[in-house]
Amino acid sequence: GAVVxxxxxxxxxxxxxxxxxxxxxxxxxxxxMFWYRQFPKQSLMxxxxxxxxxxxxxxxxxxKDKFLINHASLTLSTLTVTSAHPEDSSFYIxxxxxxxxxxxxxxxxPGTRLTVL
Amino acid sequence: xxxxxxxxxxxxxxxxxNLVLNCSFTDSAIYNLQWFRQDPGKGLTxxxxxxxxxxxxxxxxxxxxxxxxxxxxxxYIAASQPGDSAxxxxxxxxxxxxxxxxxxxxxxxxxxxx
Numbered sequence: 500g501a502v503v504x505x506x507x508x509x510x511x512x513x514x515x516x517x518x519x520x521x522x523x524x525x526x527x528x529x530x531x532m533f534w535y536r537q538f539p540k541q542s543l544m545x546x547x548x549x550x551x552x553x554x555x556x557x558x559x560x561x562x563k564d565k566f567l568i569n570h571a572s573l574t575l576s577t578l579t580v581t582s583a584h585p586e587d588s589s590f591y592i593x594x595x596x597x598x599x600x601x602x603x604x605x606x607x608x609p610g611t612r613l614t615v616l
Numbered sequence: 617x618x619x620x621x622x623x624x625x626x627x628x629x630x631x632x633x634n635l636v637l638n639c640s641f642t643d644s645a646i647y648n649l650q651w652f653r654q655d656p657g658k659g660l661t662x663x664x665x666x667x668x669x670x671x672x673x674x675x676x677x678x679x680x681x682x683x684x685x686x687x688x689x690x691x692y693i694a695a696s697q698p699g700d701s702a703x704x705x706x707x708x709x710x711x712x713x714x715x716x717x718x719x720x721x722x723x724x725x726x727x728x729x730x
Binding site: 505545594606608609612 | 657660662665717720722723
């Protein structure tokens, strides 16, 4: 149980286009989903926290108008990178907290590799 | 502000060797500590989660210990195999941040040579 999927697993786009990444909890309801970003040889850094039915909370330095997060249901959160530029190329990973489980136990998706040309 | 450090950054060992990966954290008031494995270009696989009240957790050839007072955790891998080659990350919950997100170390890249 507690499987998280992400789609797509990789995407290549031209500079200036928008890219949507989906994060789904397949067999559980996720009260909270987190979006992380990982640059090469760096660790995961939190971008934003998303709760179902409310606005996302962004970390300092993360542009909310550039990284749009929608958490429309207890099983789906989406991250849209608007007007992507090469510096947005990174590995984006979501995680989900399971309703009813240990508050601090999170399950991670397989990640999405974004390359902006 | 909680900071997580992992030493060494990279480690190369011959197959069969036992090894220890180290993780330290600056704020000892943690709820738990988690060890993950990340293969190149892939997401995270949770290996072990140690609650703050526990001293160690074991899963197969893996043993993780936790010493909250000194702000340290170790991941012991017995009889290493080439399939163990990956980056190992440790993480603790962030209580000063957004609803308990995890704070990660930069990881230890392990290479096990056949």
